[in-house]
Amino acid sequence: MxxxxxLFAIVLMAGVTYLTRIGGYVVLRNRVLSVRATAVMEAAPGxxxxxxxxxxxxxxxxxxxLALAITLVAATRLSMLPTVVIGVASAxxxxxxxx
Numbered sequence: 001m002x003x004x005x006x007l008f009a010i011v012l013m014a015g016v017t018y019l020t021r022i023g024g025y026v027v028l029r030n031r032v033l034s035v036r037a038t039a040v041m042e043a044a045p046g047x048x049x050x051x052x053x054x055x056x057x058x059x060x061x062x063x064x065x066l067a068l069a070i071t072l073v074a075a076t077r078l079s080m081l082p083t084v085v086i087g088v089a090s091a092x093x094x095x096x097x098x099x
Contacts, residue, residue, distance in 0.1 A: 013052055017049065020047075024041045028041075056068050061095075063094035063095045063097070064091065066090075067090040067091035067094050067095075070090040071090065071091075074087065
């Protein structure tokens with residue numbers, strides 16, 4: 001069972017990620033954006049997600065490090081959805097097997 005502080009952190013991270021997606025569009029809704037500005041607006045949510053997973057790079061848990069490596073390889077070959085599925089599945093399986 002998930003404890004309340006963890007659930008609260010997950011909900012807050014999801015909210016911040018969503019706000020970064022729509023926030024800029026709401027603020028800039030009456031302006032015509034250049035191609036470059038549009039690219040920046042599309043990259044912002046990815047930057048937030050990277051900041052969420054960045055601590056995994058300094059983990060001492062071998063299961064997490066191996067799952068991270070598998071996910072990085074998948075990200076170089078596949079689109080976002082299969083990469084996320086592979087990342088979650090490998091993390092869960094390796095944590096179960098390695099501990």
